Amino acid sequence: MLDIKRLREAPDVIRQAVRNKNEKGSVDAVLEADTRRRDIIVEVEQLKNTRNVVSQDIARLKKEKQDADGKIAEMKIVSDRIKELDEELRDVDAGLREGLLMLPNICHESVPVGGSAVDNLELRSWIPEHTMGINEDPEHPVLDHVELGRKLDILDFDRGAKLSGSGFPLYVNQGATLERALINFMLDTHLREHGYREVFPPFVVNTESMYGTGQLPKMSEDMYRCADDDLYLIPTAEVPITNMYRDEILDEAQVPTYFCGYSACFRREAGSYGKQTKGFLRVHQFNKVELVKFVRPEHSYDELESLVGNVERVLQLLEIPYRVLLLCTGDTSFSSAKTYDIEVWSPAEGAWLEASSCSNFEDYQARRANIRFRPEGQGSKPQFVHTLNGSGLATSRLMVAILENYQTPDGKIIVPKPLQPYTGFAMIG
RNA sequence: GGAAGGGUGGCAGAGUUGGUCGAUUGCGCCGGUCUUGAAAACCGGAGAUGGGCAACCAUCCGUGGGUUCGAAUCCUACCCCUUCCGCCA
Structure with missing residues (x-):
């Protein structure tokens, strides 16, 4: 607001x-x-x-x-x-x-004015050596993640659809283990290296929480709702984590606070059928490790940069090709003042896939959710905090990138080194 | 699902024969005295929101409605929390 x-x-x-x-x-x-x-x-x-x-x-x-x-x-x-x-x-x-x-947040002056994704600014990209030239061997064209998942018996989209409908992935065998490893690896990295505190939030929230972070009233048709209890399935852990401090006044010492938490995320994706629906590309349920910051207003843009850095660090450790975009005004989400998207490379699609979105909401969410802090010093009045969040990251798109970028010519998958202690195996297939 | 209790200022916790109660008190907080410094002690200050934005004024004691000239205090509906019992993971 x-x-x-x-x-x-x-x-x-x-x-x-x-x-x-x-x-x-x-x-x-x-x-x-x-x-x-x-x-x-x-x-x-x-x-x-x-x-x-x-x-x-x-x-x-x-x-x-x-x-x-x-x-x-x-x-x-x-x-x-x-x-x-x-x-x-x-x-x-x-x-x-x-x-x-109904009024959106106003973009920061550093955000380029533009109507759609074509006006987004690519700031930098990072390509690890082991992925270079991966789809240039005519003898062994790369397989896409759906095919790899089926051949290696680690992803079962058909049975997932039987259970819940299309868009509800079912991981099996080493695929399930890899997914779990990925979540734990990302959590540990942010907790140990980047100073975040861990939370494990509820996956359903009430209406007030959805208003607090700005999903309501605009996005109601995109969310799963439990009508009997008037609760919503969260589309991202941003919602419960940011709302932790709704209607509270924080002490000076609590600002900044960094939180990191895993949750499943649920999105109806109403109206987006037909585009990029294959496999993991667009799903109704996915896993995500989320980063949320509560900071002093004067530091929020520095905090945004370090937040992006934290996300990039995970991709560098995993050695996955990615690029960082600064979204233009038209592509920046309703509540955000400035957003960087981080996209990973899918060699099979020949396309970049959004795996993270890092935003500074300034006091827009804080005002809606009434989250303030009391600065030290005499005559100090409560002030709205600035909130930020970023995916650190979403596993679905990451899984695509891992499977496709780490496939071998004989159709196996090498497990990225930092994940091996978590999986207990170094190779799939 | 059944029963009981409770929701008051940053926190804890008083306040029901309606009338200087925005509300006693404690902790925490801020300023000062004392001290080399800190703690303790003592003195003083300070709620939030809104309107003019200075004096001042209005509102806020879970939320909405009602009674009244006037309600934290009475009536009513709803929401939430805690505890106990039952059922289940």
Whole structure:
């Protein structure tokens, strides 16, 4: 949620920023509601002041056994008017909040203006030696991850579909072990090398939490909902982890705090059928290790850089080719002010696959979720924290990259070295 | 699923014959005295949100509704938490 003051002070800037993000929330409707709201407040507060003052008089008169009937009758009229105005104020407030919730976060000035993915900026790429020239041998064309998974009996998409429907992967044998190893390796790396604290969150959350991080109200059709209990399956661990501190005031010492946690992630992917649905490329359930930071406002952009660095470190250790993109305004998500995507290379698809998205939300989520901290020093008022998060990383796309980049000419898979202590084997097949 | 208890300021915890209760107190916090420094002790300060944005004013005691001139205090509906019992992993 944006600060209403920003809208009042620079409505044109916000209007343009909303357009740059391809969003259609109305700045004018919000401003209109805001004006009306303040008018009502002025009037109703005056009346309430009268009522408070006169009520004191009434109390005094009664104590002195004097007649107060006239004043009481007078206040009855005032009270009725207050009730009317309060009701209107409640409606205006609700409308204002609704309008504000539909406005996206405003992108940082360093974000390139652009309409879609084609305007994203590739910042750097990293290609490990062992993957170079992998699909240049005409005798042994690379196999894609689905084929490798079937041949080696480690991924069973057909039975996954039987159990739950397409998009619910079933890992078997060494595939299941590899998946588990990957999760543990990533967690350990972030915990031991990057100073994160571990959390293991619930996989379902309530409505308030979904509003807090900005999934609601906009993304409701993309989430699985348990209607009987009014709970949602999380689309990412960002939701429970960021909401840990919802409606709390943190101590100075708790900022910054870095959290790292694994969760399964559930996405309906409504409306995206038909594109890239093969195997792991687009799934309804996947595993992800998530990084979340709560930081001081003045450090959040430095924290974003180090967050990206933490993610890159995992890919370098695993020796997987990747590139880093700075998303343009049109491709930056609703709640984010600046986002880097990290994509891994799939030699079989001949394409980069998004495996991580690292964002600085500034105070947008903190304002929605009411997460503040109290700076030290005299006269210190609570201030909104800045929140950041990034996938560190999603295993589905990573699994594609591992299987395809580590395949041997005879159809086996070499397990990346740092995963071998976790799997207990060095080769699949 | 059954029963009981409870939701108050950063935390803990008082406050029900409705009327200076935004609320006693303790801890924590900030400033000061003392000290080489710190602790302890003592003195003082400080809630949050909103409107003017200075004085000041309004709102906030789980949430909504009601009674009343006036409610943390009375009525009502709902939500959440804790404990116990039953059932199950």
